[in-house]
Amino acid sequence: MKNSPPRIAIVWRGDREARRAATPRNNRFHRIFEELAAVGLAPEPAVFDEEFADEVLEQLLAVDAVLVWVNPLDDGKTRKILDPLLRQVAEAGRFVSAxxxxxxxMGVKEVLYETMRMGWGVDTRLYRTAADFRRAFVPTFLVAGPRVLKQNRGNGGQGIWKVELAGTPAGGATSISVLEAKSGSVPETIDLSAFICRCEAYFTEGGCIVDQPFQSRLPEGMIRCYMSGCRVVGFGQQLVKALVTPPSGPGDPLQPGPRIMHPASAGPFQTLRTRMESEWTPEMMSTLAIEAASLPIIWDADFLYGPLDASGNDTYVLCEINVSSVFAIPDEAPAEIARAMALGLRRSAA
Structure with missing residues (x-):
């Protein structure tokens, strides 16, 4: 009997029609399909929605491995149904990434608190309840200058706020200026206590808020370091506009610049590459108790520029780690994803 190639399901969100029509060629993951096939694997689409979750579960239990691209928040939908489904698939012996x-x-904002003593960390506070937030944030904020608050799970800048004083408190209510990182947001002046009440929703279902100092070099841009397991597979450089106060007056909100992709070998990023591969990723794995075989097939770490060091060199501050749905990706990444997938299956079969 001839052995068939291992089946790899690629999961992304879509409706019933998208599931019916999906092929390896008619979606944004077509390069990944091509590279998986090139290393002797058999990739197949597995479009997911809560409406037909049982059907997707049946499909995933019949494959050898599952690669997932589904955001934590998407038009009001979460991963509340998907995540237990994926755990069931993993418990049945299938490889699931992530x-x-x-x-x-590692793919939540709490990682910024857990790893703040690493070289990429800064002064970071964590609030696990609304009561903790109300009690501890105000005195920190009033003496520490502009802060950035981040809900634990989200994407697209949802629930990430720059918060700064709008005026000097004079014994009454404290007026603050807040700006959400979500595209199209504009600054809003609001009473501090009212804003704290607004944030209480972030504590539902075990959520939390991470609190960090605002990085003044934000207008210089962000570097996205793309990883496959422990290896850097490319970089994306972008002038971000999220949390950058737009100019006053009429006009459209600030728009981000294009993300310019670079290969892992790109000269300007070799210091960051060395730190990620030789220092920070191993240290993160130790801190979070993550084994190398469990690292996601594709993930990224977003860095802002920190203060220059004593020699005038750049430092880097971790902004967030993306794991749930990392796309777009550098041109070299699909082949690295396929290589890592094939290697992982060979190791598990040994």
Whole structure:
């Protein structure tokens, strides 16, 4: 009997029609399909929605491995149904990347607090309840200058706020200026206590808020370091506009510049590459108790520029780690994803 190639399901969100019509060629993941096939694997689309979750579960239990691209928040939909489904698939012996439990360790904003003593960290506070937030944030904020608050799980800048004083408190209500990182947001002046009430929703279902100092070099841009397991597979450089106060007066909100992709070998990023591969990723794995085999097939770490060091060199501050749905990706990444997938299956079969 002839052995068939291992089946790899690629999961993304869509409706019933998208699931019916999906092929390896008619979606944004077509390069990944091509590279997986090139290394002798058999990739197949597995479009997901809560409406037909049982059908997707049946499909995933019949494959050898699952690669997932589904945002934590998407038009009001979450991963509340998907994550337990993926755990069931993993428990049945299928390789799942990224595993929901790995996402909860490294793909949430809490990782900024857990790793703040690493070289990429800064002064970071964590509030686990609304009461903790109300009690501890105000005195920190009033003496520490502009802060950035981040809900634990989200994407697209949702629930990430720059908060700064709008005026000097004079014994009454404290007026603040807040700006959300979500596209199209504009600054809003609001009473501090009212804003704290607004943030209480972020504590539902075990959520939390991470609190960090605003990085003054934000207008210089962000560097996205793309990783496959422990290896850097490319970089994306972008002038971001999120949390940058737009000019006053009429006009459209600030728009981000294009993300310019670079290969892993690009000269300007070799210091960051060395730190990610030789220092920061191993240290993160140790801190979070993540084994190398459990690292996501594709993930990225977003860095802002920190203060220059004593020699005038750049430092880097971790902004967030993306694991749930990392796309777009550098041109070299699909082949690295396929290589890592094939290697992982060979190791598990050994």
């Amino acid at each position: 595993h929901p439990d790995v996402i909860l360790k």
